Amino acid sequence: MKYSTRDKILDAVYKLVYINGCNGTxxxxxxxxxxxxKGSLYHYFKSKKEMVLTVVKERIAPKMHEFYDLEKVKKEDGVDIMVRAILKVSQKEELVKFGCPLNRLNQEMSPVDDDFAKAINFIYDRMKSDILSALKDSSIKADVDLDSLAQFIIATVWGSLSLSPRHSSIKRYLNTINHLVSYLESLKY
Amino acid sequence: MKYSTRDKILDAVYKLVYINGCNGTxxxxxxxxxxxxKGSLYHYFKSKKEMVLTVVKERIAPKMHEFYDLEKVKKEDGVDIMVRAILKVSQKEELVKFGCPLNRLNQEMSPVDDDFAKAINFIYDRMKSDILSALKDSSIKADVDLDSLAQFIIATVWGSLSLSPRHSSIKRYLNTINHLVSYLESLKY
DNA sequence: TTTAGTTTAGACTATTTGGTCTAGTGGAGG
DNA sequence: CCTCCACTAGACCAAATAGTCTAAACTAAA
Known part of the structure; x- marks a missing residue:
């Protein structure tokens, strides 16, 4: 299995943009x-923007998906699935250190570029609707608004990670997120 | 009262950096x-970095403080003070639209510049300890870890705001934050 | 009114930026 | 072996970048 030039480029761009931001790279x-x-780079991508946008679609999107798409196969309570996913985040060193790559790019680019806003929003929506469907398939009390709860979960996880890189660590992430877990548990009937 | 050149510069830098980021400005x-x-600008500040760092200290820091430093004078439950502060955030249009300026700059600059990391961390710490002291002076159950709770509050508010600018609105912010409020209420004895 | 210091003014520079262009190279299919 | 085309190579370019420098215009105090 060969490591194509295109893949090399996308991996490098992902890494650099994740750490330095789009404008910082x-x-x-x-x-x-x-x-x-340079010739190779511009053979595969017609501009820097197209390159980063491709990274969003081909690198960040799958990474985001991987996080919450754990074995739904089992007939397990949706809340438990969510909790396990959220705790698993702590195992990804780079996430705790640098925060969520989608969130970072969102904050940097969405206010100033519509194409980024759209691409990022697309991933966000898919993630939210997947979380929503997990919550629907759970023992959460009927009077809880699941849509805002899904949003709350994302916000809290993103927020916990965005205290990084200076304020966070795995332990701190888990301490913070522990409150989210308690809250979710308290919503079960 | 005259509007000094230095103030004009700091206001402009605050606004531009808030929206476009540091590297984007x-x-x-x-x-x-x-x-x-140009001469005036470099008369007051020796570099772009010094300028933005000054904005952090003289513009962002007071703005952050203003948010959670509401009438603590009253002998009011710390939780209620916090909740009011969190709800008040929704009234600041720019916050809901672009997120927390400190958080944005933190995500962009902290990973790549120690001076920014330090300056931002300083403000963060002060905010957290103020929140902590509000929580200490409240009717929260004794077995709750207040330090991680303070962190949880910041994370959730920042996260809710960072869903912006494409995913958020005042209504949405309030819906999301409503879960945080319920959780805080549930911690009272 | 003179003087000294602060502030304004913007032309200028060296470097870096994203992006182009043309010439070559390598390898797969005929 | 030849041919063709995807790919490599990097010199080159115009624009933008952060920052410098010298001169002039204020302003306040003597």
């Missing part, structure tokens, strides 16, 4: 990171 | 925004 940094000449 | 944009020549 220059073409030269990317070229240096993956040791390819 | 050029010196020329700043000059144009406040219609001053």
């Amino acid at each position: 220059s073409i030269d940094m990317i070229l240096k990171e993956c040791s390819i000449p | 050029s010196i020329d944009m700043i000059l144009k925004e406040c219609s001053i020549p």
